[in-house]
Amino acid sequence: MLDKNEFAIASELYSKGFKVAKSDRQEKFKELLEYYNNLTGFGETEPNAIMHHSLEQIGSDCENCGKPYRTPKAKLCASCGNKRIIAE
Numbered sequence: 001m002l003d004k005n006e007f008a009i010a011s012e013l014y015s016k017g018f019k020v021a022k023s024d025r026q027e028k029f030k031e032l033l034e035y036y037n038n039l040t041g042f043g044e045t046e047p048n049a050i051m052h053h054s055l056e057q058i059g060s061d062c063e064n065c066g067k068p069y070r071t072p073k074a075k076l077c078a079s080c081g082n083k084r085i086i087a088e
């Protein structure tokens with residue numbers, strides 16, 4: 001999985017991919033796929049899957065200290081112990 005900084009880079013490569021004038025998806029998003037696969041060692045071929053999974057894994061920041069929660073479903077902040085309010 002990606003951390004926040006890596007995800008920011010991946011997002012950039014993703015939006016860059018839309019501007020590449022090629023019809024083949026894997027060609028368009030070659031930079032993103034390479035970046036992700038080099039980082040993770042996966043052989044991901046679907047750019048959307050990368051963005052989707054990464055967003056799910058990263059989750060949100062603590063309302064109290066601003067540090068990211070470990071997982072999207074974490075009930076407690078690992079840094080400050082803040083109880084998380086999950087709006088679902």
Ligand SMILES: [Zn+2]
Nearest residue numbers: 062065077080
């Ligand atoms: Zn916190």
